[in-house]
Amino acid sequence: MSWVLKDVLLYGEGDPVDVLLTDGRIAEIGNGLGAEESLEGAGLVLLPGLVDLHTHLREPGREDAETVASGTLAAALGGFTAVHAMANTDPVADTAGVVEQVWRLGQEAGHCDVAPVGAVTVGLGGEEMAELGSMADSAAHVRVFSDDGRCVSDASLMRRALEYVKAFDGVMAQHAQEPRLTVGAQMNEGVNSSKLGLGGWPAVAEEAIIARDCILAGHVGSRVHICHVSTAGSVELIRWAKEKGWDVTAEVTPHHLLLTDDLAATYDAVFKVNPPLRTQVDVDALRQALADGTIDCVATDHAPHALEDKETEWGAALPGMTGLETALSVVAQTMVETGLLTWRQVAERLSETPARIGRLDGHGRPLAVGEPANLCLVDPGARWTVDPAAMASRSRNTPFAGRTLPARVVATFLRGRATVLDGKPA
């Protein structure tokens, strides 16, 4: 089937053009084009399909919270054409068998591509290195390795893993959290935690690991990617490491670009997340860092949880927030409407760069003739109110419930096939 997207703005720039999609590729860009199916796109922004470096799809193991099918549908509705599925499933994605299963489930669901992330250590145990090479060589073609949810805190193990993945151009995605400094941690350590009587998660626990790992990556000449950077201090360290010329990349989540730890005062565990929401000073630094490129990309850390794991005491609740269906809108509010990023730069931060870090072929490509038709069409002027019950994710733990956000994904195309049309599953 062929599609023509009429009168769209490429990257939100220039004059309206028609974009013709045939055989899974962009066949022609011009005016007055026709096809079997036509989509009126006046006023809409065409971006390359978004790529998430950090998604929890929960399958296998917690299919009550999310499945590959439900999570990738949520992703498509959020404008994504590829997501990286984190390894902390049950069983853990620490073998070629598990990562191939996840990859295949993604193919079967067909909403977006699923690139499994491989666990660094067996069972996320932090002690014994998993068979990273086998996962790299598998059908899932794993390039990103992470124990996310846990930090690879053993410095020696981290060093060896950084060295080992060089053989297949892999990248170590570190969840930076010094475990001994975060025993019993429940929220950002500061004025609010002192008043609320919740265990503090100090910024230094993140920053100490980031400093160490940047230096390690520089020392062994490997690639390190810092997951969900959350503090102003982390930004300074990453800026310093990049100035050194080390191969360090970093991501920030939409929620860390918008929310602060003031929300913990509600004791509503929907605001519990790891790393925790920080202060306005941190939020401002993260936005600035994303704008100036110190932070390379936005990743959702979409972390669906079943109701019983969230509708409970703060301390007993699991950390995490859903984010796939709200990511672009939160970026639009925090970065585009504030003038910090153009839509062209949004394409870079949410598609091109994460695809490059994850070594994903066919994603984050230019909007040009001959390129794969992985696309996302956005209405930048739309405003919508977040309703947890109306989301495709199986879980309801969005911290943005009730907020009115700008920009809405109108359509998503995966290799020329519409996965989302009119803001709904195609």
Add this chain to the structure above:
Amino acid sequence: MTAVPDRPKRPDSSGDPATARPVLTAPELARVVDRMAHELLEKTGGGADVVLLGIPTRGASLARRLAARITAFEGVGIPIGSLDITLYRDDLRLKSPRALEPTALPPGGIDGKLVVLVDDVLFSGRTVRAALDALADLGRPRAVQLAVLVDRGHRELPIRADYVGKNIPTSLRESVHVQLTEHDGQDAVLLGSAEAGREGR
């Protein structure tokens, strides 16, 4: 943030006294109190074993005045005290909790005594009912009598006063305000129209 009950005021001062008409002036009120003091002496055989317990706020003041007049007439000192009945009210669920008023018993206590409860206005009788309950928890008087400055009728319980300063037949739409210098800057009894939603007495 929170509505706190006005401490010195009781709801019996409701209505707008400004639009009310006087039924007792200050000199009349003084004469009525004098007469009540005489009656009390007469009926209690000279005030032996009598304890006056006023129901705050104005009942407590009236008890003090009655005791002072009795002393002036006969030279005897009558023990006085106050009895807050808030915790015994049967209409608690209808209103915000009230601040408690002081309860103070005379040093000799009330056991075996003739306790005369003193209040400003007798209306439904519910306040007196609550006072009798409160009294029962404090001790065992030989007998209990009731003295009120104004009886306005409309009893809802089988209660009557032993000493009445003045009977004032009222409509339920009216309210009775007893004003005493200690609280209101002047002595008077006023009859006005009850405001909607507020408690007339």
Add this chain to the structure above:
Amino acid sequence: MKRHLLSAADLSRDDALLVLDTAEELAAVAERATVKKLPTLRGRTVVNLFFEDSTRTRTSFELAAKRLSADVINFSAKGSSVSKGETLKDTALTLEAMGSDAVVIRHSWSGAPVNLARWVRGSVINAGDGTHEHPTQALLDAFTMRQRLGRLEGLRVTIVGDVLHSRVARSNVLLLHTLGAEVTLVAPPTLLPVGVEAWPAEVSYDLDAVLPKSDVVMMLRVQRERMGAAYFPSPREYSRRYGLDVRRAAALKDDTIVMHPGPMVRGMEIAPEVADGPRSTIVAQVANGVSVRMAVLYLLLGGSEPAIGASAHTGDHDRTERTDA
């Protein structure tokens, strides 16, 4: 409108004084009356929901409720479905079905009473949540201070010990500040929270320097489990630097009182001679606890509308509020 007592910060100055004045009257009633039971809360049901053992606090609330003629249901975590994995929300819905007018909750997690308040119709009273707050303890402490010293305004109160983990300290700092007292916290730096500089209190590491200026010294319990976690090197060293021993007690002004929320670790944070001495209000604190809790129950449940407490926590918080504004 339903009201709760979740934090000492829920009480305005007028609220707090109303509680203390009411407690004073209730204490007088109890002292006078031959029959200790008041009919005030007849027909009301108070649930004691204790997820943490605390015989003292539970008994105090139970006695307070019973003296006001409320029906009391003790719902302890042990032996109930709570220990079988039932969630706090399930428990809340069960209590709703039973028709409770108030829930007194003690829980090991900070904020659990705030969660509960969202799920039940009745009033929620925080009887201690994790390392967060214990507002009725602060009220009874303030009551005791006023009883012994005649005032709260301008009183210099020193709180000594494990402030980091103390819900008593948090509630006391908030309430005493509201009531015009000046609070100084004294502890080893490891037992003070990061962020304490934003509290309405002074901070000192030097107990000896602060004691002579204090009108009230409140000693906090040092829990055994802190000793193994490197908050301080040894009980002996803690005691030497932060314990209220006989020598230190001698440096106090004549009328300075010594308080302890209990249970005490005698010889560790407080010497037995001091705990049992004339300055000590420890026994009075227990008695006052009942009067203060009666006052809180009366003011929250005694009428159609509560006279004190917060309603702000109960509704869904304003999620549309933008933090980037």
